[in-house]
Amino acid sequence: MNTVARGPEFMVTRADGVWLWDTSGDRYLDGTASLWYCNVGHGRTEIADAVHRQISTLDAYTVYGDFSNGPAVELSERLAAHAPVADPRVILTSGGGESIETAAKLARRYWAVMGQPERTHLISRTGGYHGLHGFGTSISGMDRFRNGYGRLVEDTSVVPHDSAAALEAEILRVGPERVAAYFAEPVIGSGGVYPPRDDYFTEVARICHKYGVLFIVDSVICGFARMGNWFGIERFGVSPDMVVFAKGVSSGYLPLGGIVVSGRVADPFYNGEGNAFMHGTTYAGHPTACAAAMANLDILEREDLFTVSLEVERHLDVALQGLASHPLVAEVRSGVGVMGGVELTEEALTGRGITTAEVFAEARARGVIVRPIPTSLLVSPPLVITWEQIDHLVSTLSAALDAVAARH
Structure with missing residues (x-):
């Protein structure tokens, strides 16, 4: 409630596949399948x-x-x-x-x-x-x-x-x-x-x-x-x-x-x-x-998404593990299911005062939605996501981490 009270709401107006659009017509990759649920992607007629x-x-x-x-x-x-x-x-x-x-x-x-x-x-x-x-x-x-x-x-x-x-x-x-x-x-x-x-x-x-x-x-x-x-x-x-x-x-x-x-x-x-x-x-x-x-x-x-998801899982795992060497990242947890968690270091969270909400906001400003919890950023995209879209998701999250690190 306090988040809404502080500023304008983020209004989602439509969705298709792995993409969302807001009231300004800007497009975002849905890196969380909303709340972990849109497995087949949006807009399935x-x-x-x-x-x-x-x-x-x-x-x-x-x-x-x-x-x-x-x-x-x-x-x-x-x-x-x-x-x-x-x-x-x-x-x-x-x-x-x-x-x-x-x-x-x-x-x-x-x-x-x-x-x-x-x-x-x-x-x-x-x-x-x-x-x-x-x-x-x-x-x-x-x-x-x-x-x-x-x-x-x-x-x-x-x-x-x-x-x-x-x-x-x-x-x-x-x-x-x-x-x-x-x-x-x-x-x-x-x-x-x-x-x-x-x-x-x-x-x-x-x-x-x-x-x-x-x-x-x-x-x-x-x-x-x-x-x-x-x-x-x-x-x-x-x-x-x-x-x-x-x-x-x-x-x-x-x-x-x-x-x-x-x-x-x-x-x-x-x-x-x-x-x-x-x-x-x-x-x-x-x-x-x-x-x-x-x-x-x-x-x-x-569409045999049961088999496809195992391939998506492997590609997402490889892409996310590339973040493990980032200075703000303590651990990447992925490789079992189409989901992953990127844990921030204790030094970043307490020593530098960085919050996962800041990283989330930077990623969203760049057109990618991830999910912040107190110490980690979580991803769980629709199972129909492509390799190119996975790479876009992870590279955008990396850029968001860079931006927050530079600010602190």
């Missing part, structure tokens, strides 16, 4: 046409109780067919935050109906971002999103993002009989782009299985070809109990999210008398949003 066809036939209707609609069923079946979850069931929502809320509540409710109501504790990891609803805020791995709101959801804790041993130690500290679930992103996204060690998720899956803890993967950022597959976590060869998705499922053309739930977790609610899960969202299974998602998935498959 196929999605707009699908939305028009569906909204002209059945705009929206609830899927509470036994109500349903064709697009919701078709999308759920399509997602289930590709999910790395045993005997999958799909619950649809309007976005990532709602999906995390659903997964957290379902985890606690599952243990209650299984006769272990004391299993309420939720563990997450440093740097993890899980939306900003009630549970999402409470399990955030970043203090800046948790502080200042009074008491949040209780029975939560955070462990170091890069240590499976720390997860096991925390389960033992809390007591396995009290731990409901562990939440993790395949690659930490908004917290700074931190890929896991090669064996991290193998160990995590083993530990969760050992103590009966539900393993919940937050694939909101990593899914739908951003990591070369459907949900991101497939890259590490494990099968979680739930997968949370949103963003790239519709490339943001309409709001949509959901969770894929294993049959084991779903079974007591389908087949147990009186085991109601009293939870739902108004726009769950929205037929027009589902039609947009189906058209988006058609593009992902028809």
Whole structure:
């Protein structure tokens, strides 16, 4: 709010492919796919046409109780067919935050109906971002999103993002009989782009299985070809109990999210008398949003963006690593998924008083949008970006760093 109060708003008027235009007609490369979501690029008329066809036939209707609609069923079946979850069931929502809320509540409710109501504790990891609803805020791995709101959801804790041993130690500290679930992103996204060690998720899956803890993967950022597959976590060869998705499922053309739930977790609610899960969202299974998602998935498959994204990942990695030698840069994190983080040095941030917001502003003035967080600049472009456009993105970011360094 303070940013808007200080000056004029940056008004985006149209978009096409990887490009945005403002009210002055100036063009910008969308180096973040908006908020990590526009995987197929802007302006895809196929999605707009699908939305028009569906909204002209059945705009929206609830899927509470036994109500349903064709697009919701078709999308759920399509997602289930590709999910790395045993005997999958799909619950649809309007976005990532709602999906995390659903997964957290379902985890606690599952243990209650299984006769272990004391299993309420939720563990997450440093740097993890899980939306900003009630549970999402409470399990955030970043203090800046948790502080200042009074008491949040209780029975939560955070462990170091890069240590499976720390997860096991925390389960033992809390007591396995009290731990409901562990939440993790395949690659930490908004917290700074931190890929896991090669064996991290193998160990995590083993530990969760050992103590009966539900393993919940937050694939909101990593899914739908951003990591070369459907949900991101497939890259590490494990099968979680739930997968949370949103963003790239519709490339943001309409709001949509959901969770894929294993049959084991779903079974007591389908087949147990009186085991109601009293939870739902108004726009769950929205037929027009589902039609947009189906058209988006058609593009992902028809253009084989699952394979293309791996090539984009490699080129982006090489280009970004060229920034590692810049005097203001401490570290470049890239190479796992079409995303990257450029960390500024402590000397630049505290010694010279440089902010990532300054670098962001310089890059935008030169026609490239990146995402500033307190110590890093993040990039996550649409998967349809070309090599030339990647080089333009990175060279512009380098020029922005040069300009800020010269000013300080």
